[in-house]
Amino acid sequence: MNFEFTDEQLMIRQAAKDYAERELLQDVLERDAKAEFPARHIKNLAELGFMGMMVDPEYDGSGMDTVSYVLAMEELSKIDAATSVVISVNNSLVCYGLCKYGTEEQKQKYLKPLARGEHIGAFLLSEPEAGSDAMHQHTSAEDKGDHYLLNGTKNWITSGNSASTYIVMAQTFPEKGYRGINAFIVEKNSPGITLGPHEDKMGMRSSDTHSVMFTDVKVPKENRIGEDGFGYKFAMKALEAGRIGIAAQAMGIAAGALERALAYAKERKAFGTEIANHQAIAFKLADMAVKVENARNLCLKAAWQKDNGQPFAMASAMAKLYASDIAMEVTTEAVQIHGGYGYVKEYHVERLMREAKLTQIYEGTSEVQKIVVSRTLLRE
Amino acid sequence: MKFLVLISNVPDTTTKIRFVDDNKTFDTTGVQWIINPWDELALTRAVELKEAGGIEKITVANVGESITEATLRKALAVGADDAIRIDAKPKDAFYVATQLAEVAKDYDVVMVGIEASDYNGSAVGGMLAEILGFNSVSAVSGMNIENGQLSLTREIDGGQQKIEVETPVVTIVQKGIAIDPRIPAMRGIMMARKKPLTVVPAVDAEEKTEYISFELPPPKAACKLVDEDNVKELVRLLQEEAKVL
Structure with missing residues (x-):
């Protein structure tokens, strides 16, 4: 068993983190308020290779594995899940579906511009x-x-x-x-x-x-x-892969909320000390960290199974179910730790909480994931 | 024109700094390593100039043990053509400059960040130019190549200085040389694996520095609140304690 990432995987994670912190963060609040599509960011992220991450370079993709994709989705979603969902749908539903089931002509005509990010799917x-x-x-x-x-x-x-x-x-x-x-x-x-x-x-x-x-x-x-x-069958197969993207997105939202809550708890003082020194807050942070780590491991396992040609429907459903549920829990606690500041937009955690809610609904609700998991269990 | 960009492998700028061995050694446990931010800007400008057609080849080089190869691979992903690692633990600026002189002599332009964000020595660039007998220009905040002529912008008191310089030259670059460090594209990340990274043995060089001990800065003092009517006390504190007046 090897929990280490390759140099390439680490570089992709860093590239996603750098872009998210340097660029997405600048206007994420404004775009959220105005409901404005991140057109400029999608163009930039396409140039960096994020729109066709797992597509073979023969079809103008980046030729990366699903583990790299999970790492990238986490970093982008920590800052801006509204941008990362465009990337997720393009990569793991549309490009994946065409890669796996498209004809050569369909790949030449439609997959290539999607993988380059010139077209959005x-x-x-x-x-x-x-x-x-x-x-x-x-x-x-x-x-x-x-x-x-x-x-x-x-x-x-x-x-x-x-x-x-x-x-x-x-x-x-x-x-x-x-x-x-x-x-x-x-x-x-x-x-x-x-x-x-x-x-x-x-x-x-x-x-x-x-x-x-x-x-x-x-x-x-x-x-x-x-x-x-x-x-x-095509739709179900595409959704199996899509779930890994949304699971990683939900996990990223939770991880982003945890980072913000942790930083805030170490700075904010109440009753003469930083609030992180109060057990009520420290235990919340511990629970949040365990949940995020569990979700991360489920996402990476589903990705690893996909990369290694193993069935991954069960793993991706488990990852999506768990990550989206804990995203809701962790973001809610992050708002709680921030107190009144958590309820205003400037501190981002209320937005992360709003974003988390959708991950329990789209690309298969939590209830649908339970159907997938239970049916697989009962069949085995 | 052949460019050599020197890459210092430094701890991530958010690293919690700790010392061991009686405060003589920096504790590298759990440290994440990055390209020195000034070197990263230098590399970004070199890649921009190469894309504009002014550069034949960009090599990156460092003095470091095998752990630093990930940092060199990132430089290759950003756009350098090949990399050289001089296999040694960097001891002090003179040692590093002596090692780099061995590989830098065949290049037209050497770019080095104004300082490394770990020890902030600001010495390697100048020493390297001296050892090689190259021209050297410090505080470079802009670089262009027009018709094969290197033109540089330097930051000076109250303004900027534009100069043209003959190669070979060591340019010691600072903020402004590029706007933001380039984020490597995935194609670059994949290509980095295939680009040559040559490991060369170190040459004998004198170690001129002995580190006696390191000391962390004192923790930030608590914030003092002064009553809004008590301006006298505020002025006294600013004068006597903060020493800013």
């Missing part, structure tokens, strides 16, 4: 009536011979406006149930696509979340991913 699975219940897709994809015709509405789409490449799940054979679902690569500027208003969210405010409506949108046949009816 979005993953369109949720619907007004199909969130956790992803088997029951109402969006239809009618087979018209040389193309499909898409109709329906998708909800809660991260980067809905900023993305130029959509991966859309839609039902082709309603009689076959989830086995009739297909996945398609759809260009956002296709005629018939309209966007709902920017969702005014509680947290992750500078990522742009929209609903997306499809009205007779033509999608060429060659843009279908995999065999006819592969869409549901």
Whole structure:
């Protein structure tokens, strides 16, 4: 067993940390207040290689492993999870899905610009009536011979406006149930696509979340991913990998809150001494540190299993479930340690708490992760 | 034009400093090592100039044991073409300059940070120029190459001085030489593994310094609050205790 990181992994972690502390931190509060998309940062992070981290250099990616990805996601999310979610969706849902299941032509045409970060990707699975219940897709994809015709509405789409490449799940054979679902690569500027208003969210405010409506949108046949009816399996496989990104994000949010709480507790004085010297605060910090470390280890184990070609669905679900739950607990305690200061925006921890909440909901709620874990347990 | 950027391997600037061995030795337990921030800025400027087409090759070099190779690999990831590690424990500025002189003689421009953030000696650059008989320019805050001519900006009292200098030269650079240190891109990080890192043995050199002991600065005194009506007392404290008036 080896807990050491390679020089490359450490350099990537440092690069992410440097960028987050030097650049993201400067305007994170302003972007959160204005719900402004981090366009400049995504461009810079793309140049550094963060948008296609695990894509083979043959397809213009950085060729890094998933462990490096976890380390990078942690550092970026400590400062700004609204930026890191754009990176997570692009890397572990969209690029991963195309790398694993895309045709050579699809990789050349769509994966390359996504891996370079010139295009941003979005993953369109949720619907007004199909969130956790992803088997029951109402969006239809009618087979018209040389193309499909898409109709329906998708909800809660991260980067809905900023993305130029959509991966859309839609039902082709309603009689076959989830086995009739297909996945398609759809260009956002296709005629018939309209966007709902920017969702005014509680947290992750500078990522742009929209609903997306499809009205007779033509999608060429060659843009279908995999065999006819592969869409549901495709979505589940992509989400297995996606969970590692969101788990690492949740862990990073918690780690960021812990760092801030620790620094504050060592400075703030009450009853004649730094509050860290009061056991009530010191024990809180200890509990928070144990949770963050557990979450980190779960994330890294899932990443390691993926990198080593082992099944990782169970590990990634455990990591996502645990990391997002403790992110909520740790950020809440960080606000508590800050007292009144924790409740104002300047100290960042209230924002981290708002961001943490979403990690329990998106890319599979905590309840869905429990379904994945329990089913795997009971099957074994 | 061939550039050599000297890289000092220093503790991260947030390191908690401790001494052992009767306060004669810096305790390196758990220390995270980084490129000396001034050297990192020097390297950033060299890489910018190379990208603009003015430099043929950038080599980075340090005097250090194998633990320092991670720092050199980072310099390669940032954009240096190759690296040289002189296999020795750096003892003092003269020792380091003597070792570096062996590898620096074939370069046109040597860049060195104005000081290293650990011992703040500010001596290696000047010594190296003297040993090699190179020109040397200190307090360099800007560097350009136009038509093969090196032009430098120096910080002087109340302004700046623009100079042109013949190579070979040792430039001792400070803040301003580059705006921010360059963050290595992942492509650079991957390429760093394949770039040559040569280890050369140290030459004999006299050790001219003996470290007697190190001492930590006294802890910060508690904040004194002066009653708002008592300006006299404030002035007295500023004069007698803080000694700023």
